[in-house]
Amino acid sequence: MSTPRWLAAAVSLALVAYPRAFRRRFGDELKRDTIRTLDTSGTLGTFGTLFLSGLAERWSAIVRYWSWSTTTPHLYPPAGRHAMFWDTLRLDLRYAVRLALKTPAFSLLAVLALALGIGANSAIFTVVSGVLLRSLPYQAPDRLMMVWSDNTREGRPQYPMSPANYADLRDSVREVVTLTAFQSFITTNRLMTETVTETLHQVSVEPQMFGMLGRDAILGRAFTPDDTDTVLLSHGYWQRRFGGDQTILGRALNIDGASRTVIGVMPDDFVFPYQTMLGPDGFTRETGVDAWVPLHLATDPFANRGAGLVRDVHYLAVIGRLQDGVGEDEARAALNGVARQLEQAYPDTNRGIGTTVIPLHEQTVGNVRPALLVLLAGVGVVLLMACVNVANLMLARSLGRQRELAVRVALGAGRARLVVQSLVESLVLSAAGALIALLFVQWLVQGLVAIAPATLPRMHELRPDLTIVAFTAGIAALVGMLVGIVPALAASTPDVRLALQDTGRGTTGSPARRRMRNALVITEVALAVVLTVGAGLLMRSFSTLLAVDPGFRPENLLTLQMTLPDRLTSPEARQAFYDQMFERLEAVPGVTAVGGTTRLPLGSTSVTTTVVAEGRDVPPGEAPEVQFRRALHDYFEAMGIPLIRGRGFTNADAPGTPPVIVINETMARLVFGGEDPVGKRLRTGPSPTAAWLTVVGVIGDIHHTGLEHAPEPELYMPARQGPPVSPFLVLRTTGDPGALASSIRADLRQLDAGLAVFDIRNMEDVRTESMAARRFLLLLVSVFGALALTLAAVGVYGVMTLVVAERTAELGLRLALGAQPSAALRLVGLQAVTLAGTGVAIGLGLAYLLSPLLASQLFGITAHDPISLVGAPTFLLLTALLAALIPARKAMQVDVMEALR
C-alpha cells in the first residue's frame, strides 16, 4: 500500500494534539489505522475528529490528574508532559514578572504603550461591531429589505414610492415578498394639553409594520389592522414625557386637535425608522421618533385624489420581508418585473421608474461603513506601531541579557524553551496592558459616543457588554505573540561562544540583530507615514470644505422651527399672525432682520416639484425637477443670500395679485438656459391648468443638502400667497445669537400659547453639524496620526541611543585619533537619516497605494493630493531627525578616556 507522504505527515501533525505518553503507546497504530480509514472511506472530517479527540484526551488527562490524581488509575504516568508543562509555565511566569519588576521604567513604558494601543482598538472595535455587525432590533432582520422606486429619469435610485405603485407592487409580489409602507418622513405634530402646546415627532406606519418587523409593545399592544385613532409611544418619549407612567394605556392624547388613544409603548431597544430609512423629503430636521400612528392608504388624504390612489406623488418608504425560501435576487427580479409592467401600463407617471432593493441592514449603516473601516484600519496601524516599539525595547533589553541566555544554552536549555520563555514575557506585558486598557476602554467608548455625529446610526444603542472584554483579551493575546516573536527568535540564538568570552565590553549586538532592529524602526516610520498622510488628506479635505461658501452668511444667525396654533385655519388668519409676529421680532433689540422659509439649508429636508416654462413644451415625465420653498418676510436679507437680478418679495405680493416667484441661478440656467429669466412665466406640477407664475428675481445659489453637494435648482414663492403652517424662522442678530434664544422663545410664547416653538439653534452650529461626520473622522485619524508620530519619534530615539551606546568605544577611538566632535555628530546623524529616510520612502509608496481607499471620505482633493503626500512625510522626517539629535549630541560629548578604558 503506498501512502502519499503528505498524507502521513498530515496525520502525524494531527497526532500532536494527543499527550505525548498516549502517542508513545498508541501513536503508531493510531496513525496506521487512520491512514487505512482514509484510504477506504475517510473524508476531511476524519482529520478533524482525530485532532479534536486528541485535544479531548489531553484535556481529560490534565483534568483527571489535577482533580483525582490519587483515586483515578492512569494509563500513562501522572507526572507526564502535561504536568511538566504547567510547572514550566509557572516558572516562566514567575521569571517574567520578576524581570518586569526589575526593569520598572521599561515595563511601565511598554505596558502603557500596549494599554493605549489595545484600549483604542477595543473601543473602536466596540463601535464598529455595534454599528456595523450587530443585527437590527427586529426579528430575523436579514430577511428584511428596503424597497425604493428607482427614478432613472433624475438619477435617484432611492426615490420614495407613490401609493398606487406601492399597492400594485404589494399585491403582485405577495408570493415572494411581503411589503409594508410608512411615510418616508417624520412629521412634527402638536401635543396639546390645557396649559401648553408641545411638539411631538411622529411617523405614520401601516398597522401591519410592527408584526412584519416581529416586535411587539412592551406595555399594551402594537397596532391591529383596525386601528385608526390610536397612537403607540416610543420608550424614550414615554419615559421623558410621562415619567414611565404605567397607567398611560387608554389615555387620550390631543395631537393636532384630534384625539388619539395610547394603546402601547414599544421596547427601549426598538428603533424605527432609522434616519437612513427616511426619504429625502420632509418637514423637519428632527430624526428621533416619539410616536407612531397608523397609516391607512385608503383614507390617507395625501394618497387619494378623485377615485383612486395617486401614482405621481412619491412619499412612501417601503420595507419588505422575503418569504421563506426566497432569495434576495428572486425578490429583486419579481419587483423589477412588476415595475416594468407598471411602466408600460402608466407611461405618463412611471416611465423610467424601476425598483431598488437594498437589504435593510445595508440601508441603515451602509453609508457609514467606509468611514468606520478607515478608523478601524487607522487604529490597527497605531497598535501595530506600539507592538513594533515594544518589540524593539524588548530586543534592546535582551541585548543586556545575552550572557545570561548564553549560560542557559550552555547548560542545555533548548531553543524552544527560550522562545516560550520570551513569549511568556511579552504575553505578561500585553496582559498587563490589556488589564489597564479594560479600566479605561469604557470611558473611551462613552467618549466616542459623545463626540459621534448624530448622523452615525446606532451609536446610542451601544451598550457595554462582555464582547468588549473578550475582544480585549483576544487582541492582548495576539499582541503578546506579535511583540514577543522577534525578540524570542533573537533570544533563542545567542552566540554562546562570543557571549561567554569576557570581552569586557560585552554588549555589542550581532549584525543580524542590528538588521532586525533597523527593520523594526523602518517599519515603524513607514507605518507612521501612512497614518500621517491619511490624516493630512482628511485635514486638507476638511479645510477645503470649510472654505466652501454656503451661499449665505451663517454667522450671527438664529434659527428655529415653529408650528402655528390650530385655531389659525385660514390663510388670512395665518398671515395676520405672521405680520404681528414679524413686527414684534423686528422690534427685539439686537435683531436686524427676520425671515422664514419652509426648508432650511444644511441639515433640513427638502421637497421638490416639476416645472414647465412657458413656450418650452416638454413631454410629461421629462419636466425638470426643482427644489420648492416659500420665503417669509425678509428671508433673503436675513439669510444674507444676494439678489442677482430683479427684485425680492414685497408685501405687495399678496393674494389676489399675480403669483410671483424668485429662483436661484442654477434654476435659471436649468430652465431658461442663457436667457434672462426675469419676467418669464412657468407652471409647477403636472397639471396643465395650474396658474402661471412670473419670475421676478434671481438670487445666488446656496448649498442646501450639504456643503459638499452642488447647489440645486431652487424656486421660492412668497409666503403671503400661501402662508405655511410649520416654517423655520431665521433672525439676523448683531451679537451672539444664542444669547437671544430664550427671550425670543418667551416672546413667541407670549404672542400665542398655542404656538409650538422648537429646534432653536445657531446657524453656525447647524453648519458645523452638517460637517460633523467628517470632523469625527478627521479628529480620530488626527489623534492616530499624532500617536503614530510620537511612537515613530520614540522608536528612532530609542534606536539611536542604542547605536550611540554601542559605538561609544569606536567614537572614542576616532576622537582620540583626532576626529572632530562634529564628525561624530555627522556619523550618528547620517545613520538616523538613512533609517528614517528608508522608512519614509517605503511609507510613501504604501501611502500612495493605500490612499485611494480613503477617496470616498475626501472632498475637493484627490487621494494623491501632492501637498499631503509631500508635507506629511517631510514633517515626519524632521521629527525623526529631532528625535535622533539627542543621542547624537551625546555622541559628540563622548569622553575619550572613559570610552577607551
Add this chain to the structure above:
Amino acid sequence: MDRFRPESFLPLTPVAFEILLTLADGDRHGYSVMQEVGQRTGGAVTLHPGTLYRALARLLETALIEELEARPSEGDDERRRYYRLTARGRAVAEAEASRLADQVAAARARQLIKARP
C-alpha cells in the same frame, strides 16, 4: 482497592460496550476491533481510530481489558498490539448486557417494541 463491583462501571459508553462485545469473541488488535464492529452492526456504528484508542486507553486503565504479551499467530504484523477481555471486563460486559436487556424488556412491556412473531 474496594471489593470489585461491576455495577459501578455502568452504564458503559456505547463505544466501550462494543469493544467489550467484540473482544468477548477472542483476542483482537485495534484495527480488527474497528472492522468487526463495523461488520457486526452492518455499518451502523463506525469507530473512528481516535475514539477507539481513547476508549481502549480507558478500558486498559480500569483493567477491563489487558494487552497480550505474546502474539496469537505467527507472520502477523509484529507491531500490532492484541487485547484480551479480563475477568473483570467479562463481568462488566455481562452486567451491562443485563441492564440493557432490562431496558428492552421495559420497552417491550410498554409496547415500544413489537413482540417478535
